[in-house]
Amino acid sequence: MVENKQQWKAWLYLSPAIVLLLVFTVWPIFNTLRMAFLDGYGNMAAMGGQTFQFGIANFQKVIAYDKFLDCLKTTAILCVATVPISTTLALLIAVALNSIKPLQKTLQTIFFLPYVTNSIAIGMVFATMFNIVNYNPVAQTADTWGIINNVIQFFGGTGISWINQGSSYTANIVVMIVYIVWNALPFKILILLGGLQSINKQYYDAAKVDGTPKARVLGRITIPLLSPMLAYVIITGFIGGFKEYSSIVGIFGEKMGPPDDAGRLNTMVGFVYDALEKDRQGLASAGALILFLIILLVTLFNNKIIKKHVHY
């Protein structure tokens, strides 16, 4: 009797969550799969009574679409460039933070600040820092160079157009790498510092007794003991990197590129949303599934490499 009452109550308490999950989580899993395999599926057309053939035409279309490959390329470049840079920097900062006493809390707070920002809003700040007004590449003149170019000129370099009319793809990517690394640091520092603080002090005391040099301590004690956290930030870094979208909107706006070449920096996620808004849900679903597959493969590959090096 009591058992029965508990059963009944449990389902009652769970009912709001279950209903919402069925509609907004479970159904989408099936429906997205369904739409991906219905050639040229569009919701408006479906509502109008049109039927669609089962097939893999959506996937073929996504892969054959040249802009999709551009999106894949940009996404991959950003991922491969930013994850190692931000992980290394975060590791160095975390180790340095862990080795000091005075100012530790203050510095820790400062390094966490980029996390509590809006990636669109601060993207606009980075855009103004790289912004150049009325640039003339032949005469090497501009009305406003932007603070980044000012710094480069201060050290004897020449300013270039980073994000404006006539900027190169490489320059755009450099801006994105700087911004994404800046944005990714706080989370990684937080996780790695947490890991460092939980390492047993005895290992370091033993090293001290043996007179082990600092670099060796880092390579032989700290990094191996920190490897589960390193693995975690690398994997989440890659997953986040493959879903990059709003940081680009922050800097370049919804055009996803410099004014004279809109869409140049579009990413996989951007591709999916573009297709979605144009009522081409079949194409969007296929794109999202391909993205999911890539993330899965990269994560498995990461896991395989990491398994060899992680000491739990």
Add this chain to the structure above:
Amino acid sequence: MSDSMTVMQERDIRTKTIGQKIFKILGKTGTYAFLLIMALIVLFPFYWMIISSLKTLAEYRQAIPTFWPREVMWGNYVEAFQTAKLGDLFMHTLYVGVVSTIISLVITVLSAFAFARLEFKGKEMLFGALLATMMIPGELFTITNYITVNNLGWMHSFTALIVPFLVSVFYIYLLRQNFMQIPNELYLAAKVDGTSDLKYLWKVMIPLAMPTLISITILKMMGAWNSYIWPKLVANDQAHQMITNGLRNAFTDTTGQANYPVQMAAVAIVSAPLFLVFLCLRKYIMQGVSRSGIKG
């Protein structure tokens, strides 16, 4: 003979310790120098945002930049507030944030309680299935949810912004872990005393799980504040626009001629609440983030 030996040895040891000391001080100085330089780099965009927001357009446009505004233009903030209609955007975002946080907390508490304290058939399986959905990237859900919201006639409404995100499996998981740490004896004792479930939840479990609930509240509010993609898809009209979308839409000009000081003032206004909340509730935010691993 033996005397001079010890003196020499002692001197040797002393020079060695002095050498080590110098080395150690150099190491510490290097560490601090590295950290301070990195901290300056991290802070620079914030500094640049604030001083740019206080400059006149003419001063901002100068070839050689100034590092402190010559004439402090508070008026930029007023202009930013009006140009981007920040007042309306604030209200929309606050409404969506508060309503979705309250409903979401109720749903999360009830579900976590069922999973942590009640016995029912298929509990483990259901919980496992819920956790499995966490592995699927959100983009996959967005496509169908866009259609669902459209077919339900929720386009351009606050409902579309609130309802699809009310349940977070991760928050249920987090709170269940917290609830499980509370000894079952307390629950049984309450049962013996004839306390109802809801009263027990309210009087015992919720107070004990307060830190987790605060973390969830903050992350949820930050989520509303920072959401961009979903509102852009389903409710990007004047009457429902969220703060991030409004900010981006109000300053779309990327040709370089835009009034950047005003734009920076708008960005500063939008960023300020997040900073204030962070400074007051630093502990909960950092705890919540390190456990959740999500970008708010």
